[in-house]
Amino acid sequence: MNIEEEAAKFRNSYETFSEALTEAASNMGQYYNDNLYTSEERANAQERLTESIMWAKKAADLHGVK
Numbered sequence: 001m002n003i004e005e006e007a008a009k010f011r012n013s014y015e016t017f018s019e020a021l022t023e024a025a026s027n028m029g030q031y032y033n034d035n036l037y038t039s040e041e042r043a044n045a046q047e048r049l050t051e052s053i054m055w056a057k058k059a060a061d062l063h064g065v066k
Helices: 003-033 040-063
Strands: none
Touching: 003 040
């Protein structure tokens, strides 16, 4: 496999991971909104969800996707 093919494979796996992660997080955020009353705790959960997405994307960017 040449370097261009390897780079394309990495980009494709990262994009697939990123899209799936974003969709799953969106579903979780909607679940929070649908099932929890507006509160500081719900806002904190939403913030931690956003933080988790950012950390996961950074890990995938630095170390790749399985």
